[in-house]
Amino acid sequence: AQKVTQAQTEISVVEKEDVTLDCVYETRDTTYYLFWYKQPPSGELVFLIRRNSFDEQNEISGRYSWNFQKSTSSFNFTITASQVVDSAVYFCALSEASGNTPLVFGKGTRLSVIA
Amino acid sequence: DAGVIQSPRHEVTEMGQEVTLRCKPISGHNSLFWYRQTMMRGLELLIYFNNNVPIDDSGMPEDRFSAKMPNASFSTLKIQPSEPRDSAVYFCASSPTGSIRNTEAFFGQGTRLTVV
Numbered sequence: 362a363q364k365v366t367q368a369q370t371e372i373s374v375v376e377k378e379d380v381t382l383d384c385v386y387e388t389r390d391t392t393y394y395l396f397w398y399k400q401p402p403s404g405e406l407v408f409l410i411r412r413n414s415f416d417e418q419n420e421i422s423g424r425y426s427w428n429f430q431k432s433t434s435s436f437n438f439t440i441t442a443s444q445v446v447d448s449a450v451y452f453c454a455l456s457e458a459s460g461n462t463p464l465v466f467g468k469g470t471r472l473s474v475i476a
Numbered sequence: 477d478a479g480v481i482q483s484p485r486h487e488v489t490e491m492g493q494e495v496t497l498r499c500k501p502i503s504g505h506n507s508l509f510w511y512r513q514t515m516m517r518g519l520e521l522l523i524y525f526n527n528n529v530p531i532d533d534s535g536m537p538e539d540r541f542s543a544k545m546p547n548a549s550f551s552t553l554k555i556q557p558s559e560p561r562d563s564a565v566y567f568c569a570s571s572p573t574g575s576i577r578n579t580e581a582f583f584g585q586g587t588r589l590t591v592v
Binding site for chain 1: 507509518519521524565567569571579580581582583584585586588
């Protein structure tokens, strides 16, 4: 069965610090998809990135970067030079290609960036 | 370009009352998902539809919950009778392909339900 673990429940950093949010997943499928979503205080879920299991290239988008390591079943998310607007709950999610469950989410990591 | 629209945004109701949550997916999307978010259990999939047909409702907690999608532009999630433990934020999401697996889901802003 698929499972996503975000061990960090809450993280606080001071503005301009770098922060890494951890995500570890479990799946028996060889084909799967990994996602990160952001949930700001307003409550909506905002898509950030999708990765498929055959693409282990790391990705950078502005201050955001993602490190996908199949060997450790991890898909970590780093925010460089954090800003107060980055304060939100961040969810990692997994979808198996052959499973019946579309998206399974981790419990989320609440990030607070303090000015 | 309108996103997924949910109504109402907030709902407060008394235990035992019927509650209906509504969702309008993004036009052209053919998959629709209902999720529930609570502090204890996080985000749980309740049910999803593909081309208006329910595919998997194994996440629906009990018979008090039901969902329908009468057409491609509208879905409802009904709780009857409601109980305090149903208090949560309910999200609707839609996806442009037959499977959420290879594309992202677009979420509505959620309905915060409080059952007193």
